[in-house]
Amino acid sequence: MTEMTTESTVYVTYIATTPEKLWAALTASEFTRQYFFNRTVESDWNTGSPWILRMPDGRVDIKGEVRESDPPRKLVVTWNVDWIAEKLPEAIVSYEIEPVGGGVVRLTMTEAHPTPIPAYLLEGGRKGWPMILCGLKSLLETGKPLNIPVPQPPKEPGK
Amino acid sequence: MSKFVYAIYIRTTAEKLWDALTNPEFTRSYWCGTRHECIWEPGSPWRLMIPDGRVGDSGEVVAIERPRRLVLLWRNEFMPELRAEGYSRATFEIEPVGDTVRLTLTHEIDRERSKLIDGVSNGWPAILSSLKSFLETGDALDLTRHWPENL
Numbered sequence: 073m074t075e076m077t078t079e080s081t082v083y084v085t086y087i088a089t090t091p092e093k094l095w096a097a098l099t100a101s102e103f104t105r106q107y108f109f110n111r112t113v114e115s116d117w118n119t120g121s122p123w124i125l126r127m128p129d130g131r132v133d134i135k136g137e138v139r140e141s142d143p144p145r146k147l148v149v150t151w152n153v154d155w156i157a158e159k160l161p162e163a164i165v166s167y168e169i170e171p172v173g174g175g176v177v178r179l180t181m182t183e184a185h186p187t188p189i190p191a192y193l194l195e196g197g198r199k200g201w202p203m204i205l206c207g208l209k210s211l212l213e214t215g216k217p218l219n220i221p222v223p224q225p226p227k228e229p230g231k
Numbered sequence: 232m233s234k235f236v237y238a239i240y241i242r243t244t245a246e247k248l249w250d251a252l253t254n255p256e257f258t259r260s261y262w263c264g265t266r267h268e269c270i271w272e273p274g275s276p277w278r279l280m281i282p283d284g285r286v287g288d289s290g291e292v293v294a295i296e297r298p299r300r301l302v303l304l305w306r307n308e309f310m311p312e313l314r315a316e317g318y319s320r321a322t323f324e325i326e327p328v329g330d331t332v333r334l335t336l337t338h339e340i341d342r343e344r345s346k347l348i349d350g351v352s353n354g355w356p357a358i359l360s361s362l363k364s365f366l367e368t369g370d371a372l373d374l375t376r377h378w379p380e381n382l
Contacts, residue, residue, distance in 0.1 A: 085239075086360035086372055174373025199238075206240035206331075209360070214367050218240055219330040 074228070076188035081197045083181045085205050089212040091169045091177050095144035097208055098167055106217040107207030109200075117141050123149055131155060136162070145169055151183070161187030181205060195226040233345035235338045235352045239359045240331040243366040248325055248332050249298035251366055261361040261371035264378045271295055277303055282378050285309050290318060300324050305338070313347045316340060334359065 087094060097103040101112035108125070111133060115123035119141045125134040136150035151163040168180040183197045200223055207218040241248060251257040255266030264282040269275055273295055279288040290304035301323045307313035319340035326333050336359065338351050361372040 084356040086357050086374060088364060088368075088370075088372055172374055176372050176374045202238040202333075203240055206363070209363065210242060210367060213364055214242075216242075218242055220240060221329050 075191040077191040077194060078185050078188050079191075079194060080185065081183040081194060081201060083201045083205055085179050085209055086172065086176050087179060087209045087212055088176055090175075091144035091171055093212060094169050094177055094179060095147075097212055098147060103208075103211065107211050108204050109222045117143070117147070127155075139164065140166075160193070161185065161189055163189075179205065179208075190228070192226050192229055196223075199223050199226075233340050233342060233348035235348050235355065236335065237355050237359060238333055238335045239363055240328065240333050241363045241366050242331050245298040245325045245327060245332050247366060248334060249301075251362060252301070252323060252334075257365070261365040261375055262358055263375050271297075278308075281309065293320070298325055307347055307350075310350075313350060316342060316345055316347045319345070319347055319351075 097107075099113060099115070099117050101114075104111055104113050104125075105128075110128040112126045113123065114126065115121055115138060117123070117138055119138055121138045123136055123138055124132055127133045132154040134151055135154050136152050138147070138149055140146060140148035146166065146168050148164060148166040151165045153160055164182075164184045164186060166180075166182045166184070168182075170178045170180075172178050181201055183201065185194075203218075203220045203223065207220065211217045243251075251261075253267060253269075253271060259266050259282075265279050265287055267277065268280055269277040269292065271292060273292055275292050277290050277292055278286050281287045286308040288305055289308050290306055293302040293304055295301050303321045304318045305321045306318045307316075317340075319338060322337045324335045324337075326335075336355060338348060338355065340348055357372070357375055361375040365371040
């Protein structure tokens with residue numbers, strides 16, 4: 073029996089930037105391709121609009137809908153992995169941006185799973201988000217992204 | 232068991248990260264003005280000193296392997312409610328990945344719903360984000376340059 077879970081993954085990072093610059097870095101391909109494993113994003117980022125995360129070879133990686141868009145404070149999107157043969161339940165990814173003073177903003181990323189998913193799949197986000205968001209922080213603070221190899225997708229235990 | 236795990240990727244070397252974590256000259260820049268008192272040998276006592284002279288946390292070096300792994304026994308000393316929870320364990324692991332190093336911090340205690348782990352879950356992301364800024368830009372984040380007022 074595969075172990076199922078509805079656990080969320082949360083990652084918090086503090087960045088020396090402005091909420092506006094962080095919002096732009098999350099929603100514009102000129103930035104995402106530098107820290108999000110070379111991926112681009114497509115959306116008008118209005119509530120209810122579709123959004124896509126596209127792989128460098130043109131395939132769709134993730135697609136979904138913008139659930140909540142309050143620039144430059146909060147962005148909530150639905151998250152459907154498009155390339156995997158067996159369809160997974162939809163996840164919800166939220167970014168919350170809060171200024172904490174002294175020219176620093178706190179970014180809180182939450183990957184929530186309202187519908188249970190096989191627990192081993194959480195590893196993908198738990199490995200990937202720190203890489204992505206650390207690259208984002210470096211890009212905003214130093215102008216230079218990190219060079220981290222793309223991680224392999226999680227494997228089902230015993231397979 | 233209560234547990235907090237946090238991974239952070241920093242453009243630096245394992246040695247520089249190790250020094251930034253353990254050398255008071257560096258910790259006072261990004262870790263709220265605190266400094267370690269420790270000779271960094273297995274079994275040696277360890278204390279984290281608050282700038283006003285109070286002891287913030289204390290414990291012991293459980294394992295040390297420069298620049299890869301450090302395990303500390305860790306008890307809060309300045310908040311009675313947290314001190315009463317006794318010793319937790321903080322493990323720092325450093326591994327090179329691409330042009331960065333990954334620091335993985337695991338802070339755990341053998342009790343359910345620990346207030347200490349709640350507290351450090353809020354504190355570590357700020358301190359480690361500031362450590363990353365410090366190593367990559369030379370400047371810590373304003374947020375963690377000084378000991379917080381009222382604490």
